[in-house]
Amino acid sequence: SHSIDLAVIPGDGIGQEVVAQGLKVLSAVLPQDVKLETEEYDFGAKRYHATGETLTDADLDSLKKHDAILLGAIGDPSVPSGVLERGFLLKLRFAFDHHVNLRPSKLLPGVATPLAGQPEIDFVVVREGTEGPYTGNGGTIRKGTPHEVATEVSVNTAFGVERVVRDAFARAQARPRKKLTLVHKNNVLTFAGHLWTDTFHRVAAEFPEVATDYLHVDAATIFLVTDPARFDVIVTDNLFGDIITDLAAAVSGGIGVAASGNINPSGEFPSMFEPVHGSAPDIAGQGKADPTATVLSVALLLRHLGYEAEAVRVEDAVAADLTERGDAVRTTDEIGDALAARVAS
């Protein structure tokens, strides 16, 4: 189609600032004949305080009509922990069946990393997005008493595991190294572990060109700091994926450049693209936030909507900017302008 109808959710904290740069770059990179329509939504702490709402059924109906969603960040210290996370972000991921949570990690030459020796890092984590310990199953009895018991139930289905594992194999197959690592903890979480491991081996038979291996999540964190070059594609569950992608972001340029896509591959619902970082209320409104992660999320959005050449142009612009940025301190806006100029030229 020759138009993109985008839902834009700036959200809280630095969300507003970084999303503005994402849109700037998106406008600059799109061919003249592609019409970009955006509708802004006011989800987040402010609306929650004003109305008590996080995400209503009517909101979901309205969001559903867009081609994709660009999200800044949701979360504010004024809202109790969990309310916006469960009530907005996870509710949306679950409602729109965002089962492929895609998080690439690439360390570009010259970009600062806490690791010694500037290792090669270029992998992508396919994190399951609709199951596991994130389902909200569980509960509390005898709350607030010395006999309280609180449970959290990780729910894993053959349907849910197989589709994300297959997606990850297809992604590995399409990459030059063609390697897929399953990360789990199947020696302790044996019920879920069996399902993940058996599914992984079964689907592997359909992708004979893809080399496979397995790591316990604890061992995976070791390799992420001692030998990140060993990874090409990783597939893992929702919680392990949450943990290792923050670590992956930290070692490959920091949370300021980590992008993600919450993808519904069938297209039944719009996919959502967001930086991995949060709302960072401590630096909000000061022009200090790095919009790079949002701009890279825009690249994932473009790729998802079929604009591959434009996605590559955005990624190349970011790569050039990162390797050339040096020590200069630039504002959020200045970085956005620089990236928009690069993609336009």
Next chain:
Amino acid sequence: SHSIDLAVIPGDGIGQEVVAQGLKVLSAVLPQDVKLETEEYDFGAKRYHATGETLTDADLDSLKKHDAILLGAIGDPSVPSGVLERGFLLKLRFAFDHHVNLRPSKLLPGVATPLAGQPEIDFVVVREGTEGPYTGNGGTIRKGTPHEVATEVSVNTAFGVERVVRDAFARAQARPRKKLTLVHKNNVLTFAGHLWTDTFHRVAAEFPEVATDYLHVDAATIFLVTDPARFDVIVTDNLFGDIITDLAAAVSGGIGVAASGNINPSGEFPSMFEPVHGSAPDIAGQGKADPTATVLSVALLLRHLGYEAEAVRVEDAVAADLTERGDAVRTTDEIGDALAARVAS
């Protein structure tokens, strides 16, 4: 008492080799008038293959009589994943109520770390050892079919959380920096998260000198590589503790020097001390394993049994050895001999 009655479980792979060095150092450091008695147990893959047993009730009765347990490593690729982990290691931790899983991380000057700039690292993780996702609760229905559902239930009790949180506060109180960080994921795992967070705040009131903070587990992995100096004592659940202590080991000298104690503070059951590393079957029997983690576990064992001066002597010997070892390649035995010589002198 003037004797130590020790259960010794060499286990699989490199377990045998490293435990031998641990005992060597233990014998060398103990005062002449302390009688060391050891009884060796043959748990592990070999016994499992021969008998089908991992740890029987009779075994537990027998182990129970010792003052403490020294474990090398359990695990072998010939045994299906989970069988020895759940059937031996976790069974023992649960049966002997090892609710304080103590894992110190200290980066010594001159010791290799994957992090740039040799940061200061000196913290201890107090990992809950008897609850959380490790309980084995959960199950599978419709196994092997397209409709399989596998669940894992994280069980958290006020009793279990409070005792480990209180233990961690007491440890933080006893350290110069007096800082305790709770690591959880209370914005997603809200049932368990509330229990942990509320308990943490309630117990904090009893320790007004201890500074507290909270990190989501994903953010904690970032700080472990970008600013590990921010940590003093960490308290966390069983699974998060498993993950972050492997990462902590990786950044603070590697898994070859990471010690742990599975502690039953009441003394009702013997505590167990073990290196964090596994059985490393690929290098077993070649004299290549670093026994340092086992020797540091012996230091934790000595401290637990009241031999504080001896514990410090072992730790000082390891520190001196690590900072002076340079690039020389030494065998398992040579490292053990060097450490035994240092503690004896």
